[in-house]
Amino acid sequence: MFSLQNKTAIVTGGASGIGLAICRTFVQAGAHVHVLDRAMDDPESLFTAISDNAGGMSLHVVDVSDQADVQRVIGEIAGEGPVHILVNNAGIAHIGNAETTTEADFDRVFSVNVKGVYNCLNAVLPHMRAAGGGVILNMASIAATLGLNDRFAYSMSKGAVLSMTLSVAKDYLPHHIRCNCISPARVHTPFVDGFLAKNYAGNEAEMFDKLSKAQPIGRMGTPNEIAALALYLCSDEAGFVTGCDYPIDGGVVRLST
Incomplete structure (x- = not known):
C-alpha cells in the first residue's frame, strides 16, 4: 500500500523541514523526487538525508516566485517523462497584524506563498493534462481557516492556497487531476x-x-507525521479524494476552547 513506485514527484521547498521529510518519505516509497528549493548550501548532506535504494532524487535550485525560472525547470523535468505528483510546499512565515505588516513584507509573503504556488500550478498542469492525469498537494495551514494572532499576511497567503486548491480540483476533474491540501498546526x-x-x-x-x-x-507535530499524510494523499489509494483540506493539528481546529 501507498507505493509511489515508478512515479515522478516534484516537491518545492524540499531541502528542509516538512519538505525534506516529504522527499525522504516519497523516495522510500519508490518515487523519483525532484527537489526544488532556492537554497541548497550542502547538497551532499541533502542527498544523504533523502537518498534511499527504493527510489531516486534530483536537486534543482529554483526560486518559486520567479515564473520564468519555474517554467524552465519544470519544463526540463517534464521533458524527461510524465510528472505524476506536485507538492507545493515552499513557503515563508511572517509575524504581524494589518497595521504592523509593511507593504514590502506583504509583497514578499504573497510572492512566495501565493504566486509561488500559482507559478508551479501554471507550469505543471499542461504537462499533467497531456499525460492523462496527476496529483497535486498544496501546503496550507490552520491559519487559512482560524483567526491567529499576528499572522495577517501569512493567514492571507494560506487562505489563498486553500482557495486555489478548491479551484484546481474543480477545474481539472475532467482531466483526472486530483488536488488537495494539508493544513498543519505547529x-x-x-x-x-x-x-x-x-x-x-x-x-x-x-x-x-x-x-x-x-x-x-x-x-x-513532527515533519514525518505530515509526510505520512502527504504520502497517502499522493498515492493511488487516495484516488477518490479531491478538493479536500486536511487539518493535521493535534486537535486545534475542533477541540480548542
Whole structure:
C-alpha cells in the first residue's frame, strides 16, 4: 500500500523541514523526487538525508516566485517523462497584524506563498493534462481557516492556497487531476528552533513547552507525521479524494476552547 513506485514527484521547498521529510518519505516509497528549493548550501548532506535504494532524487535550485525560472525547470523535468505528483510546499512565515505588516513584507509573503504556488500550478498542469492525469498537494495551514494572532499576511497567503486548491480540483476533474491540501498546526522544524533562538534567547525551553501545549494534544507535530499524510494523499489509494483540506493539528481546529 501507498507505493509511489515508478512515479515522478516534484516537491518545492524540499531541502528542509516538512519538505525534506516529504522527499525522504516519497523516495522510500519508490518515487523519483525532484527537489526544488532556492537554497541548497550542502547538497551532499541533502542527498544523504533523502537518498534511499527504493527510489531516486534530483536537486534543482529554483526560486518559486520567479515564473520564468519555474517554467524552465519544470519544463526540463517534464521533458524527461510524465510528472505524476506536485507538492507545493515552499513557503515563508511572517509575524504581524494589518497595521504592523509593511507593504514590502506583504509583497514578499504573497510572492512566495501565493504566486509561488500559482507559478508551479501554471507550469505543471499542461504537462499533467497531456499525460492523462496527476496529483497535486498544496501546503496550507490552520491559519487559512482560524483567526491567529499576528499572522495577517501569512493567514492571507494560506487562505489563498486553500482557495486555489478548491479551484484546481474543480477545474481539472475532467482531466483526472486530483488536488488537495494539508493544513498543519505547529510542527517542530528547524524554523521553530530558529524563531525561539531569535525571539526568546535564554528562554527557549519554556517557550517551546508553552507553544507545544497550545495544541490540545499537548505537543507539536513532527515533519514525518505530515509526510505520512502527504504520502497517502499522493498515492493511488487516495484516488477518490479531491478538493479536500486536511487539518493535521493535534486537535486545534475542533477541540480548542
